Amino acid sequence: MQFPSLKSTLVAAAALACAAGALAQEQIVKIGHSGPLSGPNTFAGRDNDNGVRLAIEELNARKISVGGKTLKFELVSEDDQCDAKTGVAVAQKFVDSGVRYVMGPYCSGVTIPASREYDKGGVMVSTVGTNPKITQAGYKNLFRIVASDVQAGASMATYAANVLKAKKVAVIDDRTAFGQGLADEFAKEAQKLGMTVAGREFTTDKATDFMAILTNIKAKQPEAIFYGGYAPQAAPMARQIKQLGINAKLLGGDTLCSPEMPKLGGDAVNGVVYCAYAGMLMESDAGARAFQDKFKKRFNQAPDVYGPFYYDQVMNIGEAMQRSGSIDVNKVGAYMHQHTYKGVMGEYAYDDKGNRVKAPVVVMTFEGGKAKPLASY
Structure with missing residues (x-):
């Protein structure tokens, strides 16, 4: 050894x-x-x-x-x-x-x-x-x-009223804390700005078929439909809006600004989906x-x-x-x-409750399958 x-x-x-x-x-x-x-x-x-x-x-x-x-x-x-x-x-x-x-x-x-x-x-x-x-x-x-939903929902309502000139809107949410909260804030601000909320519909964050809900909404002839929820539901919803011949924009929060939207929704999202993105214009x-x-x-x-x-x-x-x-x-x-x-994504400062102060919000749409910034708030 x-x-x-x-x-x-x-x-x-x-x-x-x-x-x-x-x-x-x-x-x-x-x-x-x-x-x-x-x-x-x-x-x-x-x-x-x-x-x-x-x-x-x-x-x-x-x-x-x-x-x-x-x-x-x-x-x-x-x-x-x-x-x-x-x-x-x-x-x-x-x-x-x-x-x-x-x-x-x-x-x-x-x-x-x-x-x-x-x-x-x-x-x-x-x-x-x-x-x-x-x-x-x-x-x-x-x-x-x-x-927060308060900022994003209000910004989307302001854009719908002032730029899209919508007079009548319908609101759908997926019953999640996020979707319902965002939809509530949009509806509240929309009414403040003089828009009529012509219908309030509900779905789930697992659904893919919205034909019944959209058929009800079509009869009310809104210029815009606000959806509080996530991209996996919003994309097929955009397809079905097109399929039913509904002449309305599909509005939503920043989850609808995801690159998944054009991947899942194809041409149906172009110039139809508008989203409030809680960020800044990265390209600028x-x-x-x-x-x-x-x-x-x-x-x-x-x-x-x-x-x-x-x-x-x-x-x-x-x-x-x-x-x-x-x-x-x-x-x-x-x-x-x-x-x-x-x-x-800009300057981070927080109030005493932990909310980001002056958090930027950008309204975007899709053009050729890519997000296009339109306005910032």
Whole structure:
């Protein structure tokens, strides 16, 4: 039997000591992502996941130091399926496993119950859920990183009244917290602006056949139909509007601005679908265009609606940690409330409830299968 020499033993011990020293100088920060990684909204969940992933890669490359330790960010992604019960289970799993920063949930119906668990567990939540109820609970470390339904719904109603010159509108929603909340805000503002809400119909976020609902609406002859819901339903709805010969525009929130709309709806969306996008005009900003190129190079596809917002907020959190000199959720959250951050999608500043202040909204349509910006609010 050959025993190792004293020299080789000392070298091995020194190597282990160096490795242990390196680990001691590193602080792991887990960033959770809760979103629909399966089901009809998978495209959105994957896009959001990619936005978080890209930011984490860039933060790790910067080697941010806090308290003498280099931060190493790790992504922990979970599929909440846009289902409230599943989303709450994901929240409990994140809390139990020491995740203190969560991006998501995507769906308002998941965000509302899950945010209670996150708050109890001392977790910061950064969501694109737009229902006004989300920030009314008063959780101090919850941030809405896009415009709310109040802003998006009102902007779409203003455009319908002032630009499309609509006098009569119909409203459909999918009964989700997001869809119903957005439709309610649109209807409220439409009536304020003197438009008549000629019909209110309901469907689900799993439906694909809207012929009965649309036939009822056709008889009322509205100039516009507002749909509160998601792209997987809005696209076949646009096809069926065309099929029934309904001469009305299909309006909606930012979920209808998704590149999935022309993929699923084909020519039926061109010049018919109008959406209120809770963002800025990326094509008019050099930094945003550069981000699009970087995103496409990394993931071999352009960003969808929310990926850039998720990217911005993770970068915002990283900067807040560095500048506050802490990874403590309360200290990082306090810094973010007190300071603005300039990201790809504009300036991020938050009110005391966590709503994004002066969140930009852009009204868009589709032309030749591509989104075309029309107005900003």
